[in-house]
Amino acid sequence: MPQITYREAIRHALAEELERDPNVVVMGEEVGQFHGAYKVTEGLLAKFGPTRVVDTPISEAGFIGLGVGASMLGVRPVMELMFWSFYSVAFDQILNNAANVRYMSGGQINCPIVIRGPANGGTNVGATHSHTPENVLANHPGVKVVVPATPYDAKGLLKSAIRDNDPVFFLENTILYGDKGEVPDGEIIVPLGKADVKRAGTDLTIVTYGRCVIHSLAAAEHLAKEHGVSVEVVDLRTIRPLDIDTVLASVAKTHRVLIVEEQKPFASVGSQLAFMIQREAFDELDGPIHRLATIDAPAIYSPPVETEQLPNPQRVIKAALEALA
Amino acid sequence: MTKKTSTIAKPKADATAARPDFSRAPVNAALTPAQKIDLYRTMVRIRRFEERSLRAYQAKKIGGFLHLYIGQEAVAVGCCSLMGKHDHVITAYRDHGHAIAVGMELNPLMAELYGKITGCSKGKGGSMHYFDPTRNFWGGHGIVGGQIPLGTGLAYALKYQGKKGAAMAFMGDGAVNQGAVHEAYNLAALWNLPVVFVIENNGYSMGTSQARSSAGELAKRAEGYDMPWGQCNGHDVYEVRACMDKYLTLAREESRPSTVEIDSYRYRGHSVADPDNTYRSKAEVEEYRRTKDPIQVFEVILTAEGVLTEALMEKIHTDARAEADTAADFAEASPYPTVEDIQKDVYWEADHPTERKSQGRLFFD
Numbered sequence: 001m002p003q004i005t006y007r008e009a010i011r012h013a014l015a016e017e018l019e020r021d022p023n024v025v026v027m028g029e030e031v032g033q034f035h036g037a038y039k040v041t042e043g044l045l046a047k048f049g050p051t052r053v054v055d056t057p058i059s060e061a062g063f064i065g066l067g068v069g070a071s072m073l074g075v076r077p078v079m080e081l082m083f084w085s086f087y088s089v090a091f092d093q094i095l096n097n098a099a100n101v102r103y104m105s106g107g108q109i110n111c112p113i114v115i116r117g118p119a120n121g122g123t124n125v126g127a128t129h130s131h132t133p134e135n136v137l138a139n140h141p142g143v144k145v146v147v148p149a150t151p152y153d154a155k156g157l158l159k160s161a162i163r164d165n166d167p168v169f170f171l172e173n174t175i176l177y178g179d180k181g182e183v184p185d186g187e188i189i190v191p192l193g194k195a196d197v198k199r200a201g202t203d204l205t206i207v208t209y210g211r212c213v214i215h216s217l218a219a220a221e222h223l224a225k226e227h228g229v230s231v232e233v234v235d236l237r238t239i240r241p242l243d244i245d246t247v248l249a250s251v252a253k254t255h256r257v258l259i260v261e262e263q264k265p266f267a268s269v270g271s272q273l274a275f276m277i278q279r280e281a282f283d284e285l286d287g288p289i290h291r292l293a294t295i296d297a298p299a300i301y302s303p304p305v306e307t308e309q310l311p312n313p314q315r316v317i318k319a320a321l322e323a324l325a
Numbered sequence: 326m327t328k329k330t331s332t333i334a335k336p337k338a339d340a341t342a343a344r345p346d347f348s349r350a351p352v353n354a355a356l357t358p359a360q361k362i363d364l365y366r367t368m369v370r371i372r373r374f375e376e377r378s379l380r381a382y383q384a385k386k387i388g389g390f391l392h393l394y395i396g397q398e399a400v401a402v403g404c405c406s407l408m409g410k411h412d413h414v415i416t417a418y419r420d421h422g423h424a425i426a427v428g429m430e431l432n433p434l435m436a437e438l439y440g441k442i443t444g445c446s447k448g449k450g451g452s453m454h455y456f457d458p459t460r461n462f463w464g465g466h467g468i469v470g471g472q473i474p475l476g477t478g479l480a481y482a483l484k485y486q487g488k489k490g491a492a493m494a495f496m497g498d499g500a501v502n503q504g505a506v507h508e509a510y511n512l513a514a515l516w517n518l519p520v521v522f523v524i525e526n527n528g529y530s531m532g533t534s535q536a537r538s539s540a541g542e543l544a545k546r547a548e549g550y551d552m553p554w555g556q557c558n559g560h561d562v563y564e565v566r567a568c569m570d571k572y573l574t575l576a577r578e579e580s581r582p583s584t585v586e587i588d589s590y591r592y593r594g595h596s597v598a599d600p601d602n603t604y605r606s607k608a609e610v611e612e613y614r615r616t617k618d619p620i621q622v623f624e625v626i627l628t629a630e631g632v633l634t635e636a637l638m639e640k641i642h643t644d645a646r647a648e649a650d651t652a653a654d655f656a657e658a659s660p661y662p663t664v665e666d667i668q669k670d671v672y673w674e675a676d677h678p679t680e681r682k683s684q685g686r687l688f689f690d
């Protein structure tokens with residue numbers, strides 16, 4: 001099977017969907033002539049032309065809102081946010097308009113829009129460019145939120161997202177863009193809302209998603225070798241809809257849980273998970289649910305310290321041992 | 326107190342001054358007597374509907390806000406009467422007039438106000454959030470200015486799909502100061518999108534007059550984006566049609582956006598429960614009612630044309646009152662949504678379970 005990068009996987013998904021459905025349009029700042037701020041959309045303009053791959057001004061509220069409006073008439077815009085961090089200037093369009101229009105119209109309208117772009121810390125770009133808003137987004141019924149960790153998942157999930165008839169927010173990661181993985185050529189679909197057990201184990205369940213999956217797998221490897229513990233790593237892949245059943249099945253097996261997330265702790269995705277696990281699997285737990293999150297402060301710039309602010313393999317190992325104690 | 330104290334604002338076209346005869350504009354000259362009566366009837370139906378809704382509000386049948394359009398009827402009716410198959414409308418929360426003008430029925434509109442399942446949005450949207458995509462009416466939006474990027478997107482979709490139509494994106498005079506509106510202006514002009522941005526200038530955003538909120542002339546801001554712009558009086562439905570026809574044609578034929586400012590006036594408080602004496606005088610409202618009421622203005626015109634008789638006028642008003650009463654009865658008799666209905670219409674997929682492709686839990690408790 002060919003090895004391609006996470007970036008290429010997303011690009012392939014975009015290209016294949018542009019090819020498949022003439023209603024699909026890719027739009028955003030620098031997506032065309034500049035080949036994408038992170039080169040995700042490189043080559044798409046040359047292949048599909050400026051009607052399908054559209055460069056926008058720096059107007060997130062304007063162009064995201066335009067995409068939402070166009071989606072109401074059946075266009076399927078795939079909008080790139082250069083950073084998900086810039087969602088704040090388009091907050092109204094994303095969470096008042098895209099998320100609510102279906103409901104407020106009594107189900108007469110749907111918005112098949114995808115908004116995608118990177119949402120991560122760890123690149124020393126400071127607090128304004130390091131937001132991870134999946135919890136904020138997922139707090140809004142009506143939207144779907146996807147955070148892929150691997151090239152395979154990125155491709156399969158993005159194709160599902162583009163075909164979905166609800167607004168889907170797709171959160172990528174600049175640090176993962178260069179990661180390689182096996183991805184078959186052509187059609188692969190990963191359904192939204194299906195978690196994936198990335199590593200099987202018996203002693204501890206790590207529930208995680210996004211780049212923290214990679215950290216957790218590295219930590220699990222170390223824990224097996226050095227500490228003789230068997231860790232199961234459950235990758236949520238989609239935050240909403242949430243595959244809680246896969247999480248609960250793992251908890252029923254290991255009876256101990258550590259949640260690992262690149263989120264500020266207060267009211268994070270992990271908070272919701274912890275609530276659901278204690279509510280639905282209380283009797284399965286042999287100890288309190290543990291959580292490793294971002295250290296609770298705006299993203300620090302200082303490069304070596306930012307690594308420590310975020311979850312990393314060393315921090316995961318420490319948290320796992322605590323959860324097993 | 327006068328409507329505007331700004332020295333920059335151009336004087337309002339004076340209703341008493343000699344004005345062009347808008348009945349001769351081709352788009353009006355082409356109207357049959359029946360079509361003229363329809364314009365009149367629609368304005369009357371809007372007014373009677375809203376007066377009836379006001380009574381229901383006072384009787385505590387309606388919750389939340391009720392932003393009445395009374396006084397502005399000629400704007401929505403004039404604009405929407407020009408709609409063709411591929412023309413679309415989006416507006417803000419003062420949306421009853423536009424909804425009726427695009428042809429929505431009064432029963433579901435009234436029921437929506439009452440929060441009933443038979444409402445146009447199944448009681449989920451309320452007064453500010455009327456929708457009817459089957460009539461190219463895309464809401465009904467509660468965030469000032471937030472609908473303008475959406476309207477620009479409707480125009481974008483038309484152009485993308487190669488349809489010869491235009492989107493009308495309505496906003497108030499207060500909305501022009503929202504950043505999203507300017508982002509939308511720029512996109513529309515940059516990409517030559519077939520959209521007409523319609524500023525319904527009723528002189529006030531809540532209790533703030535135009536002079537206290539906006540620098541310069543409102544529509545003229547379009548110049549900064551190289552967009553054509555125009556202004557007209559909104560109490561004469563003929564004038565609205567004549568003016569809008571030009572800009573809609575520009576949008577449909579040449580895919581050029583524009584901004585049109587239509588001067589108008591609202592008689593009621595911002596929302597009906599809002600105080601109405603802190604920022605304008607009773608005399609000011611009375612003056613408008615007396616000289617520029619859109620229904621009366623059109624009555625005079627149609628009577629002079631020999632199209633409207635006293636008897637027909639009577640009948641139209643009586644019928645409209647009865648229709649509004651029937652709508653109120655319908656709303657009253659209709660059931661509320663159930664608790665089970667709360668979580669319907671959230672996700673397309675949840676509403677189409679056989680077509681669902683995603684897995685996992687969509688709702689949480």
Ligand SMILES: Cc1ncc(C[n+]2csc(CCOP(=O)(O)OP(=O)(O)O)c2C)c(N)n1
Nearest residue numbers: 419467468469497498499500527529530531
């Ligand atoms: C973003 C936002 N800010 C404030 C409000 C509260 N608000 C609702 S209507 C309104 C006045 C808007 O006036 P205008 O645009 O002139 O429209 P009109 O009510 O006259 O039709 C305000 C301040 C809001 N709904 N949205």
Ligand SMILES: [Mg+2]
Nearest residue numbers: 497498529530
């Ligand atoms: Mg106003």
